[in-house]
Structures are given as C-alpha cells and as structure tokens.
Amino acid sequence: MAVVYQKSSVLTDAPFHYCPGCTHGIIHKLVAEVIEELGVEGKTVGVAPVGCAVMAYDYFSCDMVEAPHGRAPAVATGLKRAIPTNVVFTYQGDGDLAAIGTAETVHAATRGENITIIFVNNAIYGMTGGQMAPTTLPGQVTQTTPYGRDVTKAGFPVRVCEMVSTLSGVAYAERVAVDSVPNIRKAKAAIKKAFTAQIEGKGFSIVEILSSCPTNWGLSPVEALEWLRQNMMPYYPLGVYQDRTEKGVFCNE
Ligand SMILES: Cc1ncc(C[n+]2csc(CCOP(=O)(O)OP(=O)(O)O)c2C)c(N)n1
Numbered sequence: 659m660a661v662v663y664q665k666s667s668v669l670t671d672a673p674f675h676y677c678p679g680c681t682h683g684i685i686h687k688l689v690a691e692v693i694e695e696l697g698v699e700g701k702t703v704g705v706a707p708v709g710c711a712v713m714a715y716d717y718f719s720c721d722m723v724e725a726p727h728g729r730a731p732a733v734a735t736g737l738k739r740a741i742p743t744n745v746v747f748t749y750q751g752d753g754d755l756a757a758i759g760t761a762e763t764v765h766a767a768t769r770g771e772n773i774t775i776i777f778v779n780n781a782i783y784g785m786t787g788g789q790m791a792p793t794t795l796p797g798q799v800t801q802t803t804p805y806g807r808d809v810t811k812a813g814f815p816v817r818v819c820e821m822v823s824t825l826s827g828v829a830y831a832e833r834v835a836v837d838s839v840p841n842i843r844k845a846k847a848a849i850k851k852a853f854t855a856q857i858e859g860k861g862f863s864i865v866e867i868l869s870s871c872p873t874n875w876g877l878s879p880v881e882a883l884e885w886l887r888q889n890m891m892p893y894y895p896l897g898v899y900q901d902r903t904e905k906g907v908f909c910n911e
C-alpha cells in the first residue's frame with residue numbers, strides 16, 4: 659500500500675503527554691519535519707524548557723538538553739558557540755521565555771546569537787495550573803486573575819515579536835498560529851525560514867506561535883481554537899516583524 663503520511667523520523671515513538679486538543683503536539687511535528695527536510699538531524703541540538711514542553715527531550719530524536727526555567731537562550735548560546743556548525747534551537751513557553759527568561763531572550767537577540775527560538779504563546783502558565791503569564795490578555799480570567807487581568811495592577815501583555823524586532827541582532831522574527839490548516843502550513847514555512855537563516859549564519863531568529871491551552875482556558879479543543887482566533891489574534895497580529903535574512907545582522911555593523 660502506498661504511504662501517504664509518515665511521522666517524521668525526528669520524532670521518537672514516545673506518546674505525547676499533552677492534554678487533548680493542546681497544540682504543542684502540532685508544533686513539535688512542524689519542528690521535526692523542518693529538521694528532517696533540511697537534512698540537519700545529525701547536527702541539531704534542541705533545548706527543552708520548563709513548562710508543559712519540559713519533556714520535549716523525550717519526543718525529538720535529535721540531541722536535546724534540558725535548561726533551567728527561562729535559561730534556554732543562554733544554554734543555546736553556549737551550545738552554539740562551542741560547536742558553531744551545530745543547528746541549535748530552543749522550545750519555550752510564554753512563562754518560560756517572557757517572564758523568568760526575558761533577560762536571556764533579549765540579550766541573546768541583541769547579541770545576534772545565531773540560534774533559533776520556537777516561542778509557544780498560549781497566554782497562560784499551562785504546566786503549573788493556569789496562572790497569569792506576561793502574555794495573558796487584558797481582562798482574561800486565570801487562576802490568579804479571577805476577575806480578569808487588570809492592566810492597572812498587572813500591566814499590559816508583552817508583545818515579544820514587536821519587542822525583539824527593534825533589536826539589531828535579530829535576523830528573523832515572525833508570529834504565526836496553529837489554529838487552522840492554512841495557518842499551520844504558514845507556521846511550518848516560518849520555522850523553516852528561521853532554521854535556514856541560522857544555517858546560513860544570518861543571526862538570531864524567532865518564531866512566535868499562538869497556541870491553545872484548552873485545559874486551563876476551560877474550553878473544548880474546538881472552542882479553544884476559536885477563542886485564540888477571536889481574542890489572541892487581534893492583540894498579537896500575525897506577520898513578519900523583522901527580516902534581515904538577505905544580508906544577515908552583521909553586514910552593516
Ligand atoms: C525557577 C522556577 N520557577 C518557577 C517554576 C514553576 N514553573 C514551572 S512551569 C512554569 C510556567 C510554564 O508556563 P509556560 O512557559 O507558559 O509554558 P506552558 O506550560 O504554558 O507550555 C512555572 C512558573 C519552576 N519550575 N522553576
């Protein structure tokens with residue numbers, strides 16, 4: 659029988675532990691397919707976060723390193739500088755990257771570290787039970803904002819792509835979503851572009867992916883995707899925020 663679909667060889671056979679309808683699994687699949695298509699499995703090192711994706715090291719068949727909470731860009735910097743021919747990526751949630759890990763992210767970006775960040779924004783702390791994250795929307799109800807996020811007390815959500823795109827070391831920054839088949843295809847293209855920028859030595863690349871957390875949003879998987887479209891997309895517009903992949907970030911410095 660003809661094979662019409664095959665799981666990427668860059669994914670192990672370990673079953674994902676993610677909740678039903680969680681889009682972490684889709685993003686894992688896209689990253690694995692890109693690594694396989696670029697033929698870099700043998701020299702790719704991923705850095706797993708603290709968060710729901712903490713066990714990503716079990717799911718990818720390339721080399722993986724576990725970083726302390728928020729420190730993945732610093733760990734990736736070391737891995738990349740030690741062996742620059744490696745392809746190094748981090749996989750981080752919004753709590754991991756945009757709260758405890760903000761400094762590592764901003765400084766890796768401004769240094770133009772030649773690494774790729776896969777940033778999974780689900781507007782909440784998933785693993786710890788649904789507390790407010792820096793990306794939680796104004797008015798969004800979470801375990802720690804039962805009356806909705808009050809921006810007069812908790813401040814405004816951090817728009818990571820917009821913020822890092824102002825830094826000179828960023829070669830590529832794009833925000834995508836995995837709420838529909840067309841958007842999943844665009845997300846894969848963005849991940850491929852980011853990895854390609856790294857392989858060509860162009861500088862720091864980041865793909866922010868709007869992702870669902872049906873469990874902590876208190877919605878069914880289908881409702882969660884609709885909530886993402888209705889609420890996250892207006893606040894976090896999809897698109898390319900920086901593209902210096904033509905010349906690379908150090909061309910005019
Ligand atoms: C130093 C430290 N502080 C806090 C925690 C608790 N903690 C574990 S995961 C997490 C946040 C996870 O949220 P996010 O990064 O958005 O990923 P998600 O689980 O939503 O995929 C926190 C605060 C920890 N493990 N280590």
Ligand code: SF4
Pocket residue numbers: 675676677679680681682710780784785870871872873874
């Ligand atoms: S808690 Fe949320 S982010 Fe974590 S696995 Fe479940 S649905 Fe996914």
